[in-house]
Amino acid sequence: MTTPRTGDAATALTLADIARQAEPRLNPAVWDFIEGGAGDERTLAANRAAFDRIWLRPRVLTGSGVPRVGTTVLGRAWAAPFGIAPLAYHTLAHPDGELATVRAAGAAGIPVAVSTFAGRTFEEVAEAATAPVWLQVYCFLDRAITENLVRRAERAGFEALVLTVDTPHLGRRARDARNGFTLPPHVRPANLPSLDDISPAEHARARFDPALDWSVIDWLRSTSSLAVLVKGILTAADALRAVEAGVDGIVVSNHGGRQLDGVPPTLDVLPEIVTAVAGRCPVLLDGGIRRGTDVLVALALGADAVLVGRPVLHGLAIGGQDGVAQVLDTLRAELADAMSLAGVAAVDRAGPDLVTAAGPRL
Ligand code: FNR
Numbered sequence: 001m002t003t004p005r006t007g008d009a010a011t012a013l014t015l016a017d018i019a020r021q022a023e024p025r026l027n028p029a030v031w032d033f034i035e036g037g038a039g040d041e042r043t044l045a046a047n048r049a050a051f052d053r054i055w056l057r058p059r060v061l062t063g064s065g066v067p068r069v070g071t072t073v074l075g076r077a078w079a080a081p082f083g084i085a086p087l088a089y090h091t092l093a094h095p096d097g098e099l100a101t102v103r104a105a106g107a108a109g110i111p112v113a114v115s116t117f118a119g120r121t122f123e124e125v126a127e128a129a130t131a132p133v134w135l136q137v138y139c140f141l142d143r144a145i146t147e148n149l150v151r152r153a154e155r156a157g158f159e160a161l162v163l164t165v166d167t168p169h170l171g172r173r174a175r176d177a178r179n180g181f182t183l184p185p186h187v188r189p190a191n192l193p194s195l196d197d198i199s200p201a202e203h204a205r206a207r208f209d210p211a212l213d214w215s216v217i218d219w220l221r222s223t224s225s226l227a228v229l230v231k232g233i234l235t236a237a238d239a240l241r242a243v244e245a246g247v248d249g250i251v252v253s254n255h256g257g258r259q260l261d262g263v264p265p266t267l268d269v270l271p272e273i274v275t276a277v278a279g280r281c282p283v284l285l286d287g288g289i290r291r292g293t294d295v296l297v298a299l300a301l302g303a304d305a306v307l308v309g310r311p312v313l314h315g316l317a318i319g320g321q322d323g324v325a326q327v328l329d330t331l332r333a334e335l336a337d338a339m340s341l342a343g344v345a346a347v348d349r350a351g352p353d354l355v356t357a358a359g360p361r362l
Contacts, residue, residue, distance in 0.1 A: 012318070012326065013330070014291075014330065015290045015291070015311045015314070015327060015330060015331065016290065018311065018314045018315055018318055018323070018326065018327060018330075019310075019311065019314045021314075021317075021318045022093075022313070022314035022315075022317035022318050025317045025318065026092075026093065026317050027184070028179075029176075029179040029180075029181050030092050030093075030184075032175035032176065032179055032181070033092070033173075033175070033176055033179075033181050033200075034092070034093070034310055034313050035175075035310065036173050036174075036175035036176060036258070037171075037173065037256065037257035037258050037261065038171030038172055038173050038257065038258055038259055038260065038261040039171070039172065039174075039261025039262065040261055041257060041261065042257075042261055042262055043254050043257035043260070043261050043262060043263050043264075043265065044256065044257025044258070044261075045257070046257075046264065046265040046268075047254070047256065047257055047265045047266060047267070047287035047288030048265075048288040048290065049265065050265035050266075050267035050268055050288065051267060051288060051290075051291075051293075051294045051297055052358075053357060053358045054267070054297050054355050054356070054357060054358065055355065055356050055357075055358055056293065056296070056297070056300075056338070056342055056354060056355060057342075057353065057354055057355065057356055058341060058342040058343055058354075059342065059343035060343060061343075062343035062345065064340070064343050064344065064345035064349075065345065066336075066340070067336055067339035067340050067344060067345055067346065068345065068346040068347065069081065069332060069335055069336050069339065069347060070109075070347070071304070071305060071347045071348070073111075073249075073282055073284075073304060073305050074159075074160060074227055074248060074249060074282065076111070076132050076159070077109070078109065078110050078111060078131075078305065079108060079109025079110055079332075080108070080109070080110055080295075080328075080331070080332045080335065081295060081299060081303075081304070081305040081306065081335075081347045082110060082289065082295055082305060082306045082307065082308055082331060082335075083105075083110050083111040083112065083113065083284075083305060083306075083307050083308075084101060084105055084110070084111070084112040084113060084307065084308060084309075084312050085113060085253075085256075085286045085307035085308060085309040085312075086113040086114065086115040086116075086134075086136030086162060086164070086231070087115055087309055087310075087312060087313060088115045088116075088117035088118075088200060089115070089117055089118070089119045089183070089187050089189075090118070090119055090120070090312075090313065090316055091119030091120065091186065091187045092119070092183075092184070092187050092313070093313040093314075093316035093317040094316040094317060094320045094323075095186070096120075096316075096320050096321065097118070097119040097120045097316075098112075098114055098118050098119060098120040098125045099120050099124060099125065099128045100316055100320040100321035100323075100324060101312060101316065101321075101324050102114075102125055102128050102129040102130075102131075102133060103128050103129075103130075103321045104315070104321045104322075104324035104325040104327075104328060105129075105131050105324070105328065106128075106129055106130030106131045107130070107325060108131075108325065108328040108329070108332065109131055110131055110328065111131055111132040111133065111134060111159075112129070112131070112132075112133050112134070113133075113134040113135075113136045113162050113307065114133055114134065114135055114136060114153075114158070115136045116135070116136055116137060116138045116149060116189075116191070116192070117138075117189045117192075117200070117203070118189070118190055118191060119187055119188065119189075119190055120190050121190045121191055122135070122149075122152050122153045122156045122158065122191055123152070123156050125156075126153075126156035126157045126158060127156075129157075132159045132160070133157070133158050133159065134158060134159060134160040134161065134162050134229075135149065135150065135153035135158045135160075135161050135162070135226075136161075136162045136163075136164055136231070137149070137150065137161050137162065137163045137164065137220065138164055138167065138204075138208055139163065139208065139209050139212055139216055139220075140207050140208060140209060141207060141208065141209045142207075143209075143219070145192070145207075146223075147223045149191060149192075150220070150223045150224050150226070151223065151224065152191070153224075153226075154224045154225070154226055158226065159226065159227070160226050160227040160228070160229060160248070160249075161220060161224065161226050161227070161228050161229070162229045162230075162231050162251065163216065163217070163220055163228060163229070163230050163231065164231045164232055164255075165212070165230050165231065165232040165233070166231070166232030166234075166253065166254065166255050166259045166260070167204065167208065167232070167255065167259060168208060168209075168210040168211070168212070169204050169208060169210055170200060170201045170203075170204035170258075170259075171255070171258050171259040171260060171261070173201075173258060176200075176201065181199065181200075182199045183199070183200070189203070195207070214241060214245050217230070217242075217245040217246065217247060218245070218246075221246070227248035227249065228247055228248055229247060229248055229249035229250065229251055229284075230242050230247050230249075230250055230251065231251035231253050231286075232251070232253050232254070232255060232259075233250050233251065233252055233253070233273060234252065234253075234254060234263055234264065234266070234269050234273075235269065235272070235273075236272040236273055236275065236276035237276075239273040239276045239277050239283075240276050240277075242281075243276075243277055243280050243281060247281060248281055248282075249281050249282040249283070249284060250273065250277060250281060250282070250283050250284065251284045251285070251286060251307065252266045252269060252270055252273050252283060252284065252285040252286075252303070253266060253285070253286045253287060253307075254266055254287055256286070256287055256288075256309050256310065257287070265287065265288065266285050266286065266287040266288070267285070267287075267288070267297070267298065267301065270283070270285055270298065270301045270302060270303060271301050271302060271352075273302075274301070274302030274303070275302075282304040282305070283302065283303055283304055284303060284304060284305050284306060284307055285298050285303040285306050285307070286306060286307035286308070286309055287309075289306050289307075289308050289309075289311075289331075290311065291331075291334055292331055292332070292333070292334025292335035292336070292337060292338045293334065293335075293338045294306075295331065295334075295335045295338075296335060296338045296339060296342065296344070296350055296354070297354075297355055299347060299350040300350045300351060300352060300353075300354040300355045301352065301355065302352075308327070308331065311327045311331075312324055312327060314327065315327035315328075342354060
């Protein structure tokens, strides 16, 4: 169900419109922290450009009718094949922070991965949630800190852990360095009250375990009974290693171009990972999803679902919960439109035949 919009929001028809409206509402250094990437931002740009190189091959007269956009991931129904990627500090974009996000996601029937660096406590987030919430885990040098976060999240009702594996330390992000970016006083890691550093880069430098290996999966499993996904896989070899380690899901991700610049766009590596995993666990993708057609292309190339990052913070900036709802409604409506026009009756019907690389098919 789409909520009627008023004011600014009524003129925002696309996620790009919402981003344009968000920018002037945010402090420029906060905008840069959200938008920016590592290095020359090549990977950041490539995530988007990868979708622009793919064309859809619609089928006509399929008799498919109104498309079914819902799906099931890890045994839970999702109203659409997308969830919300873990993003630090939603409170940078709106004072309600993650509470607004999980309320909007709950109304839309889609899950949220809540960052270790959430601006609101896991307990209040779980209380506000009506759809699945997952905990994104950064593994700290002091494992007791991580273990405590996991136990709290499990007790509060979180349903899965998403271990981010592409961040032994934070990538070099020139925008933040130039801006001397630090957290504004009202933004703090609500679940890590003992952390008094005010720069996200400092958090990572001082606290993350930079020497994790695959044994961390077993360790993480020993801390709770929750499903464990790994986020930040970019090669078939690591996908296989993850499957061997017994993960419950893989998120193909380059952290939205914020970690190692120069890695390929996630869409380009998706097919090799899907082939390697061969259905043994769900494969999700994030990076550059801005249109319903992007979701459809990722599904066609084998993703079970996708995660959306920055647009959620844009939505928060323009209207808190309503703004996030607008992002999610827009994406869902665009996906339903694209599926209907392409003759795709249901999410699990989107396959490789639906897409082709740009340029004539010879
Ligand atoms: C992130 N991302 C991220 N990932 C993670 O595992 N833990 C985190 O705390 C954060 N924090 C974070 C903050 C901000 C401001 C951004 C933009 C991103 C990465 C995120 O989960 C995801 O991989 C990308 O954002 C996906 O790309 P798009 O949709 O933003 O293009």
